[in-house]
Amino acid sequence: MNLRGVSVYHNVFGEGIIKQCDENYLVVSFSQGDKKFVYPDVFENFISVNDTKIAEFIHLEIDKRKRNKLKQQDITNENMTEYADSWDNIFDLNSIMEDFFPKRETLLSIKREQTDKIMEIVTRRKIEYLVHFTRIDNLTSILENGLIPVSMQQKMKIPSVHNDEQRFDSKLDCTSCSISFPNYKLFYTFREYKFPGSSWVVIVLDKDVLFSPLNITYFCQTNAAGVFPRISSAKELCTATAFENMFCNSLTTKENKVIQRASLQINDCITTDPQAEILISA
Numbered sequence: 001m002n003l004r005g006v007s008v009y010h011n012v013f014g015e016g017i018i019k020q021c022d023e024n025y026l027v028v029s030f031s032q033g034d035k036k037f038v039y040p041d042v043f044e045n046f047i048s049v050n051d052t053k054i055a056e057f058i059h060l061e062i063d064k065r066k067r068n069k070l071k072q073q074d075i076t077n078e079n080m081t082e083y084a085d086s087w088d089n090i091f092d093l094n095s096i097m098e099d100f101f102p103k104r105e106t107l108l109s110i111k112r113e114q115t116d117k118i119m120e121i122v123t124r125r126k127i128e129y130l131v132h133f134t135r136i137d138n139l140t141s142i143l144e145n146g147l148i149p150v151s152m153q154q155k156m157k158i159p160s161v162h163n164d165e166q167r168f169d170s171k172l173d174c175t176s177c178s179i180s181f182p183n184y185k186l187f188y189t190f191r192e193y194k195f196p197g198s199s200w201v202v203i204v205l206d207k208d209v210l211f212s213p214l215n216i217t218y219f220c221q222t223n224a225a226g227v228f229p230r231i232s233s234a235k236e237l238c239t240a241t242a243f244e245n246m247f248c249n250s251l252t253t254k255e256n257k258v259i260q261r262a263s264l265q266i267n268d269c270i271t272t273d274p275q276a277e278i279l280i281s282a
Contacts, residue, residue: 001057008047010035012197025193038193040065046197101234107216110238115211117240122207125247125268129204130177130278133187136199137161147175147203149282163190174218174279177205179246180269183223183277209280218279219243221272222251237279246271 003021010016013030020027026039028047037047043058121127132147138160141148145158151173153160182202191200210217218234219242220227227237236242249261251273261272 001054003054006049006051006054008049010047010197012046035196036193037196041194042196100232104216107235107238108213110235111216112213114238114240118210118243121240121243122210127179127207127269129207130179130209131182132175132177132203132205133182133200134203135161135163135195136201139201142203147205149173149175152282163195174281176224177278177280178274178276179271179278180267181274183275185274186223210278214282216281218281219246220277220279221245221248223275224277224279246273246276248272 003018003026006018008016008018008028010028010030013028013032013035016028016030016035018026019029019034021039024039026037026042026047028035028037040058040061043049044062049055049058134142141158141160145156148156148158150160150162152158187200191198209215216238218224218237219239220237221242228234231237247261247268249272250258251261252258259272264272266272
């Protein structure tokens with residue numbers, strides 16, 4: 001069904017007309033200007049239509065995509081199980097995972113050894129704070145309980161809304177933070193496309209959280225999902241070298257474009273890649 005020209009109502013922007021629509025995105029013209037949304041997801045919570053036939057079509061489209069997503073997930077899980085089973089007789093998978101993610105005591109020991117070097121970098125670069133953004137729905141819980149990783153939220157039965165339902169870095173026991181300034185690329189995507197109309201809060205954390213003897217910090221020079229597949233052990237990300245790499249002189253994008261830090265004209269306390277992050281495990 002062609003949705004172009006269909007009248008809609010948005011919870012925040014009011015009445016609008018669908019200007020463009022393809023398999024993934026929807027552009028709606030409002031009095032404030034054109035807005036782009038993820039299709040058909042936006043119809044679940046933010047946009048409604050009065051036409052019964054069109055509403056039914058969209059509802060069926062949402063259901064179909066959910067079924068396809070679940071089916072694809074089942075196939076992926078089945079393939080991963082078969083893959084693990086096929087290698088189980090050759091490798092001790094538990095041993096491999098322990099090598100990749102050493103015991104907590106081992107990582108804390110590395111942190112203690114590296115603390116002075118990391119502190120020197122923090123001082124030299126005049127880093128004052130870390131930042132973490134989240135939807136305002138979570139603020140009350142954060143003020144009551146602190147920043148709790150997703151895995152602990154589930155165990156403690158703390159209600160929350162998640163921005164990233166699929167954590168490709170698999171680190172649900174960590175809280176993601178940026179240094180000095182939010183990951184503006186991801187923040188923009190969430191605000192404009194994934195959760196339009198939602199209110200947000202940016203939380204500022206004192207730099208001293210890096211030196212707490214109770215947590216483990218993983219320093220990722222780009223987004224964690226892109227870093228973990230390229231390392232042999234998580235120990236590599238707990239060092240002062242990994243921390244300094246977040247401010248590397250040059251970086252290569254996914255499009256193989258080389259960007260020089262000097263050309264960005266950013267402060268010493270800003271990471272070279274805006275998607276660089278520190279994962280903090282409590």
